[in-house]
Amino acid sequence: MIQIVHPAQVLLSKLDGFRVEFKESSSRADIVLDRPPLNLVTLEQREQLRVVFEALDEDRRVRVIVIRSAGEHFSGGGDISGLVESSAERVSRLAWSVSAPARCGKPVIAANRGYCFGVGFELSLACDFRLATETTLYALSERRHGQLPGSGGSARLQKMVGTGRTKDIVMRSRQIPGPQAYDWGIATEFVPDSDLESATDEMVGELLAFSPAAQRAAKRLLNDMEDTSLSIGIEMEGHVNGRLHNPDDYRRHLEALGEK
Missing domain, CATH: 3.90.226.10 (2-enoyl-CoA Hydratase; Chain A, domain 1)
Known part of the structure; x- marks a missing residue:
């Protein structure tokens, strides 16, 4: 073998x-x-x-x-x-x-x-x-x-x-x-x-303390935006933020703010 x-x-x-x-x-x-x-x-x-x-x-x-x-x-x-x-x-x-x-x-x-x-x-x-x-x-x-x-x-x-x-x-x-x-x-x-x-x-x-998925997305986005125009960078940022969107995360954050 x-x-x-x-x-x-x-x-x-x-x-x-x-x-x-x-x-x-x-x-x-x-x-x-x-x-x-x-x-x-x-x-x-x-x-x-x-x-x-x-x-x-x-x-x-x-x-x-x-x-x-x-x-x-x-x-x-x-x-x-x-x-x-x-x-x-x-x-x-x-x-x-x-x-x-x-x-x-x-x-x-x-x-x-x-x-x-x-x-x-x-x-x-x-x-x-x-x-x-x-x-x-x-x-x-x-x-x-x-x-x-x-x-x-x-x-x-x-x-x-x-x-x-x-x-x-x-x-x-x-x-x-x-x-x-x-x-x-x-x-x-x-x-x-x-x-x-x-x-x-x-x-x-x-x-x-931050979400691993969000950290990875942020790093990749910032690296990629180095070589793009402002308008394309803004478009990329919007798409990445949309993919990360999770209503439960916002709900938990609002609840935590309310408790404070």
């Missing part, structure tokens, strides 16, 4: 530089980057992260995903040694893997401290929320290696902060500290480094 092994099983036979933590009682899954001291991300790790995000998206027990790091740095960037032997086709697929948090239907939080460079920054930009501290430094420094950001970094950043600031970051390889990232709208929240874990817990708790 021939035993067929799914490619994902081979890919995930040993996680490369990260681990996954999950407690069913919390409805939260943590992806923890753990390759000391800088948590450099290899090419295989990017592919593994994609498969893990896809698996967590399918797991109904998981409602919120957090990506964080062990140690003082989120990630110093990518391990470029793997690029020497890689084909152009494999390199071009890296953007698809790093975009996995954005495609995931569930809320994804990036807890960023210390260095958040290169692919570490790109991975964080693909998340829905970024928490930064006074130790956080964001950078897309591929220009120093004669390359460009290749996993969605410049494209996502341009949507967030505009062309001028993106040129400043990419073309000058500028490092953006946490407070500035928050002022520019790159970071969702800015907290003291000692409060990063508690702030992450608090955000997870807030997200868990």
Whole structure:
């Protein structure tokens, strides 16, 4: 009898530089980057992260995903040694893997401290929320290696902060500290480094208070509306809201307001 092994099983036979933590009682899954001291991300790790995000998206027990790091740095960037032997086709697929948090239907939080460079920054930009501290430094420094950001970094950043600031970051390889990232709208929240874990817990708790179906619909709608005109976006919003319409939900809400 021939035993067929799914490619994902081979890919995930040993996680490369990260681990996954999950407690069913919390409805939260943590992806923890753990390759000391800088948590450099290899090419295989990017592919593994994609498969893990896809698996967590399918797991109904998981409602919120957090990506964080062990140690003082989120990630110093990518391990470029793997690029020497890689084909152009494999390199071009890296953007698809790093975009996995954005495609995931569930809320994804990036807890960023210390260095958040290169692919570490790109991975964080693909998340829905970024928490930064006074130790956080964001950078897309591929220009120093004669390359460009290749996993969605410049494209996502341009949507967030505009062309001028993106040129400043990419073309000058500028490092953006946490407070500035928050002022520019790159970071969702800015907290003291000692409060990063508690702030992450608090955000997870807030997200868990909402309907999973509504959260998934909101994320997909907001992602899709980035590339549409205002009129089409309004039309899309109306259709999505109509599909979510449930009179019982409104009735329960009115009853709760009446009790208050």
